[in-house]
Amino acid sequence: MTFLADDIYRHLVSALDEQRVKIDPADCWAYGFDNSRHHSLPSCVVFPQSHEEIRSVVQICHASGTPLIARGRGTGTTGASVPVTGGVILALERMNRILRIDADNRYAVVEPGVTNQALQDAVAAKGFFWGPDPSSATVCTVGGNLACNAAGPRAVKYGTTRDNVLGLRAVTGDGIELRAGVFTTKGVIGYDLTRLLIGSEGTLAIITEATLKLTPLPEAKRTLRVIYTDIDAAAQAVSRIMAQPITPCALEFMDGRAIELIRQYGEIPLPEQAGALLMVEVDGPTTGLDAAAQTIAAAASGRGMLSLDIANDPSTVKALWQARKALSPCLRKAAPKKVNEDVVVPVSRMPELIAGLEALSRTHGILIVNFGHAGNGNIHVNLLYDPSNPAQAEAAPHCLDAVFSLVLKLEGTLSGEHGVGIDKRDFVNRELTPETLELMARIKRQFDPAGILNPQKSLPATPTGATATPYSSPTRRL
Amino acid sequence: MTFLADDIYRHLVSALDEQRVKIDPADCWAYGFDNSRHHSLPSCVVFPQSHEEIRSVVQICHASGTPLIARGRGTGTTGASVPVTGGVILALERMNRILRIDADNRYAVVEPGVTNQALQDAVAAKGFFWGPDPSSATVCTVGGNLACNAAGPRAVKYGTTRDNVLGLRAVTGDGIELRAGVFTTKGVIGYDLTRLLIGSEGTLAIITEATLKLTPLPEAKRTLRVIYTDIDAAAQAVSRIMAQPITPCALEFMDGRAIELIRQYGEIPLPEQAGALLMVEVDGPTTGLDAAAQTIAAAASGRGMLSLDIANDPSTVKALWQARKALSPCLRKAAPKKVNEDVVVPVSRMPELIAGLEALSRTHGILIVNFGHAGNGNIHVNLLYDPSNPAQAEAAPHCLDAVFSLVLKLEGTLSGEHGVGIDKRDFVNRELTPETLELMARIKRQFDPAGILNPQKSLPATPTGATATPYSSPTRRL
Structure with missing residues (x-):
């Protein structure tokens, strides 16, 4: 655990309120691990309830260089939401509203903290489902599904998360609002930032709203x-x-x-x-x-x-x-x-x-x-x-x-749906070339110039990083 | 038309050969327009036949700051392949090989100059089709389909180009080889550069090989x-x-x-x-x-x-x-x-x-x-x-x-499948926010630091650019 400076705490409390900024280690402990069994105690856990509150939190962390790690319900298996450098956990569990279900146009707009199951139940009532069906569906959040491009058995026919999202609203690492994508099933204006964010494990931006493509339930x-x-x-x-x-x-x-x-x-x-x-x-x-x-x-x-x-x-x-x-x-x-x-x-x-x-x-x-x-x-x-x-x-x-x-x-890939997180970070440079990784690192810096968003995850420390050293992470293995 | 310096010409000839580097305006004229009816004469047209040759051409243009505009068969309707600043046209029509059709794993690896129809015919012989079916399919190239995220009537069921590609090999604007994506229908290692390149109209990188997802032909x-x-x-x-x-x-x-x-x-x-x-x-x-x-x-x-x-x-x-x-x-x-x-x-x-x-x-x-x-x-x-x-x-x-x-x-988008090119460039900032456009421009600079790839296309001149001035482009309208 790293120490959270008093002034950062005060800023966070004034952006949210005291009840939604936790610094007592007893309150923070449960937010230090996920289903990978890695654990690292965060300095602070905040519970935003709106896009604007998330923006304030990101701006405070950006200004102070404080690591900020988004977290749904901690069902990930790679340690992607474990705060290995300490810092602030952005717990999205209270941003769990379904903002809109548009049956005529086959989409739903949701906040990132809604669980996959709650979404499926709500859209099933109107005759639809959302493609991704990870085995943790009853617990895991849509935000987590977006962060690691989750899938499940249905992906063979209905695709992964990436194939089932129309657009995103997000906040970059320097606190800028980003709108990517469309409300329609086609759209070619600008670069595809929607799919760039999906699967980026909270290292590029914090997704605050997602427009999800719905599919009619089969008979x-x-x-x-x-x-x-x-x-x-x-x-x-x-x-x-x-x-x-x-x-x-x-x-x-x-x-x-x-x-x-x-x-x-x-x-x-x-x-x-x-x-x-x-x-x-x-x-x-x-x-x-x-x-x-x-x-x-x-x-x-x-x-x-x-x-x-x-x-x-x-x-x-x-x-x-x-x-x-x-x-x-x-x-x-x-x-x-x-x-x-x-x-x-x-x-x-x-x-x-x-x-x-x-x-x-x-x-x-x-x-x-x-x-x-x-x-x-x-x-x-x-x-x-x-x-x-x-x-x-x-x-x-x-x-x-x-x-x-x-x-x-065998021309395969190291992860199909669980992602990289901590566990596969040291192996990524076996699959991707140094030039490709260097470009990804430069892209990361455009979204997050201070490097506060989920540090030490997803991409290797250096594109030509040392040979893999499995389980060498600084976290405690439970 | 801008003048091509002698030394650049000599470098291009030594990278390819004299027959595949055209500078006579009579030879170049036909490569100055597309189906938008805009026309602007390029200084030079080159006809590479391999990834390595493309890399050499990009490196020559990068070193000399020469605009480089990739072109398939010129069926685009927005002027995206018209060389508004002059420069070198990278004519990909001779890179038209189908490198691999893997029926067991439902993919094909192709060069960008293969026509959509030639691909459809080759894979139909094995019981498959490729999703995108633009009305220009008999003439247009897969590279062009990738550049503008082409679609067609079938998209309603089978998706657009973006949904039908597994991976790409490309050369960035500074001549670096990039490998993005996988040979499988799932993969979450690294950022999704595959879909970032699709629809970017040749402004980020030149695609030299694409791995396309195939679908079995319906009965x-x-x-x-x-x-x-x-x-x-x-x-x-x-x-x-x-x-x-x-x-x-x-x-x-x-x-x-x-x-x-x-x-x-x-x-x-x-x-x-x-x-x-x-x-x-x-x-x-x-x-x-x-x-x-x-x-x-x-x-x-x-x-x-x-x-x-x-x-x-x-x-x-x-x-x-x-x-x-x-x-x-x-x-x-x-x-x-x-x-x-x-x-x-x-x-x-x-x-x-x-x-x-x-x-x-x-x-x-x-x-x-x-x-x-x-x-x-x-x-x-x-x-x-x-x-x-x-x-x-x-x-x-x-x-x-x-x-x-x-x-x-009406919550729509300005283009579904034709793209931006010249024609919609001045309207893009009505759909995307200045912050989002600024981020896209920064991403562009990571791929193409010298700004040689298809200049003055796709993104507006400045994120907060002046109000639209339709048809104000420097090209001649045929």
């Missing part, structure tokens, strides 16, 4: 569970499914290790020879939906398929999802402090990725379990290790390092 | 033509169609003036009371497609509908499209030098827009005919005036000015 859905002998067979099926014109609204997968774990901890019957499992959902108008499900089933069928089940009633749907839903609790039972990565490779390279991960698992003596969004090639690679086991604690960072090298060799 | 299509008594009835139908979950793959409209024109010049029978016409297409798997067309028909039906026809065989489809296809030739017959704008308003504001345009038409004594992509609220506003008629020539700029004011009052 109905069909669910398929398909089991294969091995990952190659499943990956080929994924390629076949994605090459035909009916795009599923979910195309999730689990590898053989995940299936073993479920068999072991979850007591769910799955075929002995099962080496990979796909969950596929297709949505659309009721008429034609059974035919669509049959088309998907035909594409899913081929060498190595062990079973294929289709459900269209709620209880069968639930039964089919049972294995997949059991996975997360099983993973927690097996390794409470596992590392959960979210790398991406082109769909056809998934078998090479999984084979490479098997080899790394053997080399480093760490069980690796994989599941994720197969339609996007976005794989959650879980390193199940026990930090209290010295050999595993020693091996884990090296293993993770090798995972990232493998992903890049 | 079949149904076409509907629906005629209404008035634009309000049609606009309400558009809102109803867009509020239900079957998104059409085209939702085009024509207003009453357009219908009159077709009746007058095209000799196509349309009902006497017709005040607006919608063309709607829906695509998808054959099974369920007739039901989908019926759902669209039900949504299209309501107050003011005069007729509704559905076609599913090629000759009926052709007959239904006949009126819409006749419109462009009729417009050219009625006013060969018409101004064709492409403003956008939220769908529900279309009736207000059309009513406002009717009033402007009366005030300024200029016939205004409207058609366009109703599903996106993207209206091609055609001012049919004769520049040789002094009263009309005097009135046209004022009328256009008032059109833009009206659009902004």
Whole structure:
């Protein structure tokens, strides 16, 4: 924790009020961590309730060179909202209003602190949904979704956050109001600052309002569970499914290790020879939906398929999802402090990725379990290790390092939806060239000349920064 | 035309070869205009054939402060590729290779000079298409589509160029190689420079390679033509169609003036009371497609509908499209030098827009005919005036000015797909705030410190620039 100068505190109190400026460490403690388990105590937490209040806070921090870290509900998994340099946490949880739902024009205007679920509920009442569906949807905020370009299973059909936003209102690091984008689905005036801000993890500007693109709710859905002998067979099926014109609204997968774990901890019957499992959902108008499900089933069928089940009633749907839903609790039972990565490779390279991960698992003596969004090639690679086991604690960072090298060799990317934050910051320069990073750093300085917005996140310290040193961050790991 | 110094010429010849560096005004003339009818003679035209050659050309121009203007096939309508300051035209027409089509992973890697049609043909052979379908598709290049974020009728379902690109390779204004984006449909490492370059009209960097997202070709299509008594009835139908979950793959409209024109010049029978016409297409798997067309028909039906026809065989489809296809030739017959704008308003504001345009038409004594992509609220506003008629020539700029004011009052945007170029440059500061424009100008300087890339385009001269002075550009109007 760094000390907050008296005059800065007084300025913040006069911009908001005493109740909404917290400096007691007991009040601040809970705002120092996120779902990455990193922790660093902020000097202060403020709770703005309007665009104007945010602007005042940014101007105070800009003038005094005080770090300012925006925070939704702390569900991020990379430490992006952990105040590693101390400073002021901008807690956006009280800016949770839905300002406008325009059904005729298919958009909603919201404040950043509204939860994904509250938004979905409000727009569902008018027959719509918003594309992004991260697994933390009930808790996480739209602002957090924007900051890390969140996604979820539906992204395979409906895109990521970036594809579902029309415009933004924001405050740059020097306290200037920025308006980007439009209220329409087309617009080419000026540079696309909307998408530049999305995924920038609060390092360029604070988003104070977002205009979100809405999509009409589909009439109905069909669910398929398909089991294969091995990952190659499943990956080929994924390629076949994605090459035909009916795009599923979910195309999730689990590898053989995940299936073993479920068999072991979850007591769910799955075929002995099962080496990979796909969950596929297709949505659309009721008429034609059974035919669509049959088309998907035909594409899913081929060498190595062990079973294929289709459900269209709620209880069968639930039964089919049972294995997949059991996975997360099983993973927690097996390794409470596992590392959960979210790398991406082109769909056809998934078998090479999984084979490479098997080899790394053997080399480093760490069980690796994989599941994720197969339609996007976005794989959650879980390193199940026990930090209290010295050999595993020693091996884990090296293993993770090798995972990232493998992903890049396969023309993949280091993160599909979780972002960079602290955890991947030292790896970014393996994926992006020094010239590209240097340009990004210069862009950052245009938005935030004093460098107060979420310091030491997202971009590496220097474009040609030293080799990765995993977990070398100054935070305490809980 | 400005003079090209001998040493720059020699450097360019040594970077390429003499045959690919043209300085004879007779050779250069055709590279001085685009479909905006503006013309300005470049000092030189170069024809690079690789990323490396482009880099060399950029470095020569950067070192000497020579303007460099990228050009595809000159189909743009705003003068974006017209060299208003003279300088070197970077003609990308010989960089027209399709480098890779990866069907398994649904992407293609192309050079910028490939035409949209050549790409569509190549990927159709593998069962795919690329989303953007501008009406100039047979001629225009993918590089041009990227530069102005081109779209077309399909955008209502498949998005604009921005939504159909995974990554880019480019050269910045100081000759640095830039790699942005990924080979996958997800990726959140670093800032989104891909979408920042798309739509920037060659002012930030020269795109040398693009990785394009492909979509599987739909099995079949149904076409509907629906005629209404008035634009309000049609606009309400558009809102109803867009509020239900079957998104059409085209939702085009024509207003009453357009219908009159077709009746007058095209000799196509349309009902006497017709005040607006919608063309709607829906695509998808054959099974369920007739039901989908019926759902669209039900949504299209309501107050003011005069007729509704559905076609599913090629000759009926052709007959239904006949009126819409006749419109462009009729417009050219009625006013060969018409101004064709492409403003956008939220769908529900279309009736207000059309009513406002009717009033402007009366005030300024200029016939205004409207058609366009109703599903996106993207209206091609055609001012049919004769520049040789002094009263009309005097009135046209004022009328256009008032059109833009009206659009902004309705929460719209000044361009949906044509871009800014020269023609809308002086209007940009009506839509974007001075602070936002100042930030964009600073971003531009990070990419292009010497200001050589397509000078005097896209962004206004100064963020707080003087009031619009339409057609005040230094080019000659053909």
